[in-house]
Amino acid sequence: MNSDHEKPDILITGGTLLTMAPPGRIMDNPVIGIRDGKILFVQQGPPSLSRSMTAREIVDASGCIVMPGLVNVHSHLAMTCFRGLADDLPLMTWLNDHIFPAEAKFIDRKTVYAGAMLAIAEMILSGTTTFCDGYFFEGEVGRAAIATGMRGVIAQGFIDFPTPDRPGRSEQAAIAERFVERWRDRSPLVTPSLFCHSAYTCSPETLQTVKAAARRTGVSFQIHLAETREEVRLLRERYGRKPVQHLRDLDLLDENTIAAHCIWLGGEELDLLAEGRVKVAHDPESNMKLGAGVAPVPEMLRRGIDVGLGTDGCASNNDLDLFGEMGMAAKLHKVFSGDPTALPAERVVEMATIGGARVLGMADRIGSIAPGKEADIILVDIRKPHLTPLYHPFSHLVYAARGADVATSIIGGRIVMKDRCLLQIDLAAVMEEVRRIADRIREAGFHHKADPL
Structure with missing residues (x-):
């Protein structure tokens, strides 16, 4: 005994x-x-x-x-409030005509907290014990994590147009560093991070400013990268570079950068990610739903790139079930390559556990069951x-x-x-609050209806 x-x-x-x-x-x-x-x-x-x-x-x-417990390496929790808001649309139409306007009108502290609470409930119910998030009013996501006993990486978001929590681009470095210091030792459950939406919505100056703040404060830097053909076209038009080359030129590629999606990459760009030890968040269901493409994950793994699984936000998935994400990842790469041995089940479970922990720089703490x-x-x-x-x-x-x-x-x-x-969440109350938010969104006419057949 x-x-x-x-x-x-x-x-x-x-x-x-x-x-x-x-x-x-x-x-x-x-x-x-x-x-x-x-x-x-x-x-x-x-x-x-x-x-x-x-x-x-x-x-x-x-x-x-x-x-x-499963590790969700890419999410936007508050977007549970936009679940099903605008479906069956290309990414740029979805973002510019529906999501960005809805965020500008409806995202505030209360909405982010309510959406995060619902997302955390959904994740716990489906086996996720750690999430990595990037959005606005991200402190509210941290509060929700602490209230529910959830583990999370929370990243203050930056983008080059006015956002609900930041009316302008001034003082980006100060805002980033204040956020990190505010959350660094707040709770053992919460780890701060910084997030730039993308290289096509953030100027080179913004990207470098936020990455420099991440380096000074010792936290991870997150970004959407090479998600669509349109993104590749925009960056080549503006800067004469593909997305990964552009980030390389700005000195953003290192072991503390987490790049989400990474679909439209050639061999040279994969080599750049591997050389920089960049971490990748693979979001197969979101990529499939938006018709974005298929990330070359098997090739990433062969190059030794750390890859974890993410759900993305509920507006583009539309759920946060990592078991579904595991099944979809395995099957997607088999049918895309015509190879039934591509991405075997054991490797996919690794991506959803210890692999995800490596992506977040937390493999010494989570992702496996071992003493300590x-x-x-x-x-x-x-x-x-x-x-x-x-x-x-x-x-x-x-x-x-x-x-x-x-x-x-x-x-x-x-x-x-x-x-x-x-045991820590009044689920009925949380769902009722999000329904009230959805009523406001619906009444304002933001609900996209697909064209009839």
């Missing part, structure tokens, strides 16, 4: 464990001890081993796959018709499981969902 000194707060027993440390390791009938928010030990043994241990709370994982790491753990209930029988856990997670199969979620050693019940 364990001594009081070593007694865990939470004991997880039974099930099938995917440690992701190293990736591919599978353990039956594990016993996982959690103390003070961290993983205390991971052991394998007969049921008698767990019966000899005590803890404040014992979680029975029988019939479940136990695995690290943060206790961010989910239990996937496989006692269901669509998950029976079980031969290979990794392929089950990618090709058969859904976010709704996640039964329990633990973040930082705190149980935030148990038996599909959210």
